[in-house]
Amino acid sequence: MADSRVGSIRVTLSLILALLLAIVPLPQSINAARPHLLLLLLIYWSLSAPQLVGLAAAWICGLALDMLKGTLIGQHALAFLLIAYVTHKFQLRMRLFPIYQQTLMVFALVAIYEGLVFVIDGFKGQAVPNAAHWLPVITSALLWPLLVAAMDTWGRRRR
Amino acid sequence: MVTLSSDSRPIIGRGPPLGLRFVFFTAISIVLMTLDSRSSYLQTARLWMGTAINPFYSVVQAPLDWWTLLTDSFSERETLRRENERVLRDLRVARVRLLQFDALSEENRRLRAIRSASEGIAGRTLIAEIMQVSLDPFRHRVRINQGSDNGVFKGQPVLDAFGILGQVARVDRYGAEVILISDPEHATPVLVNRNGIRSIAVGTGDMRKLSLSFLTVEADIKVDDLLVSSGLDEIFPQGYPVARVSKVERSSAATFALVEAKPLAQLDRAREVVLLWFEKPGAADGTGGASASAAPAPAASTPLNSESGTR
Numbered sequence: 001m002a003d004s005r006v007g008s009i010r011v012t013l014s015l016i017l018a019l020l021l022a023i024v025p026l027p028q029s030i031n032a033a034r035p036h037l038l039l040l041l042l043i044y045w046s047l048s049a050p051q052l053v054g055l056a057a058a059w060i061c062g063l064a065l066d067m068l069k070g071t072l073i074g075q076h077a078l079a080f081l082l083i084a085y086v087t088h089k090f091q092l093r094m095r096l097f098p099i100y101q102q103t104l105m106v107f108a109l110v111a112i113y114e115g116l117v118f119v120i121d122g123f124k125g126q127a128v129p130n131a132a133h134w135l136p137v138i139t140s141a142l143l144w145p146l147l148v149a150a151m152d153t154w155g156r157r158r159r
Numbered sequence: 160m161v162t163l164s165s166d167s168r169p170i171i172g173r174g175p176p177l178g179l180r181f182v183f184f185t186a187i188s189i190v191l192m193t194l195d196s197r198s199s200y201l202q203t204a205r206l207w208m209g210t211a212i213n214p215f216y217s218v219v220q221a222p223l224d225w226w227t228l229l230t231d232s233f234s235e236r237e238t239l240r241r242e243n244e245r246v247l248r249d250l251r252v253a254r255v256r257l258l259q260f261d262a263l264s265e266e267n268r269r270l271r272a273i274r275s276a277s278e279g280i281a282g283r284t285l286i287a288e289i290m291q292v293s294l295d296p297f298r299h300r301v302r303i304n305q306g307s308d309n310g311v312f313k314g315q316p317v318l319d320a321f322g323i324l325g326q327v328a329r330v331d332r333y334g335a336e337v338i339l340i341s342d343p344e345h346a347t348p349v350l351v352n353r354n355g356i357r358s359i360a361v362g363t364g365d366m367r368k369l370s371l372s373f374l375t376v377e378a379d380i381k382v383d384d385l386l387v388s389s390g391l392d393e394i395f396p397q398g399y400p401v402a403r404v405s406k407v408e409r410s411s412a413a414t415f416a417l418v419e420a421k422p423l424a425q426l427d428r429a430r431e432v433v434l435l436w437f438e439k440p441g442a443a444d445g446t447g448g449a450s451a452s453a454a455p456a457p458a459a460s461t462p463l464n465s466e467s468g469t470r
Binding site: 019020023024025026028031032034054055056059064067068069070071072073074075077078081082085088089120124126128130132133 | 177180181184185187188189190191192194195196201204205208209211212215216218219223291292293294295296297298300302328329336343344364427
């Protein structure tokens with residue numbers, strides 16, 4: 001029981017930190033390439049602690065991001081939900097992938113996420129016709145191995 | 160490999176099936192999105208959620224505020240003295256120019272009353288600060304630190320020292336979101352200061368460029384013309400500088416000229432902005448500060464929609 005309590009504190013802290021980092025101002029030149037840390041963290045926790053972080057948690061994170069960023073309510077929530085669903089469905093396999101294969105899988109997931117957000121923007125009539133819009137997919141995928149290493153180390157030291 | 164932490168039993172097979180949960184949440188999301196974009200049912204929920212989320216903005220803003228406070232406290236005496244002198248000088252100039260304002264505005268009011276035209280005169284103002292949080296790199300929205308608790312309302316005009324910056328798109332209790340005039344979804348009705356030709360300045364997504372639509376090739380417009388707000392949308396008061404024409408291209412084959420203008424407000428650098436309340440001349444006899452231009456038709460959720468409904 002103590003184990004799962006520590007787990008949920010870690011999960012909540014890391015997600016709140018990711019939400020904060022999502023709105024920290026960055027220099028104009030790299031602002032467009034900001035990686036989707038919240039999404040990556042959600043994928044990580046869905047793999048590492050699926051009992052704690054399920055579809056509801058992912059949906060709520062997406063909703064929080066919608067509120068922070070001022071986008072349509074439900075837009076990022078739906079996108080996060082889809083990624084969480086796919087992650088949970090392939091959870092057993094994904095966890096055992098070597099890191100480079102996982103990175104490719106994460107790349108695909110983030111691309112799907114961006115795509116869904118883009119499509120919903122299109123329905124709203126607000127599609128952004130800028131190629132730089134897709135840069136975060138690359139930076140997020142590149143961040144994944146670092147994130148896994150960092151979070152695993154943090155987890156291991158606790159025990 | 161991702162190491163297992165506390166409880167790694169998959170959630171598949173426990174509780175409602177995964178697919179069912181997915182469909183359930185998807186349905187809720189779609190309902191929320193539809194409600195949010197097409198109606199105002201979610202406004203109250205948005206207001207309260209926005210208020211709850213406000214601490215995040217404050218937390219991100221705080222270190223930047225402390226840094227500014229710190230560096231300001233250690234400014235050189237010489238720098239401060241020079242800046243003080245410059246500010247006093249500017250103030251003196253501004254005061255002299257303002258001496259004529261009362262007389263001119265009264266004359267303006269009389270002349271317009273003769274013509275039975277209804278334009279607004281700016282009354283109450285509120286200074287707000289643009290928060291240093293990054294919302295979306297591709298949308299031109301900023302967050303300010305005054306909200307409905309200070310009287311800010313949706314559709315309120317926002318200016319900086321040089322011209323019109325945008326209007327308030329969303330309000331919650333402690334802050335508001337402002338859409339800049341350079342946002343592709345924003346259109347500002349303008350008129351050319353020189354000859355009164357009316358047009359609409361639409362944002363292009365580029366902070367240095369607004370696009371003027373529906374000007375025919377015969378329209379009398381030149382580079383460097385000053386564009387001011389025409390007040391036709393009943394959101395921006397008439398006569399405030401918006402932009403300066405930067406490019407005019409007339410090709411004989413096209414019906415409309417290609418006109419671009421550079422916004423005068425410092426869209427990328429503004430820190431402090433002013434929110435206006437303005438009153439129509441008819442209501443000016445009463446006490447000032449009445450928000451006569453309060454919330455336009457509730458169905459209008461984007462500025463483009465709301466100004467197409469006038470005249």
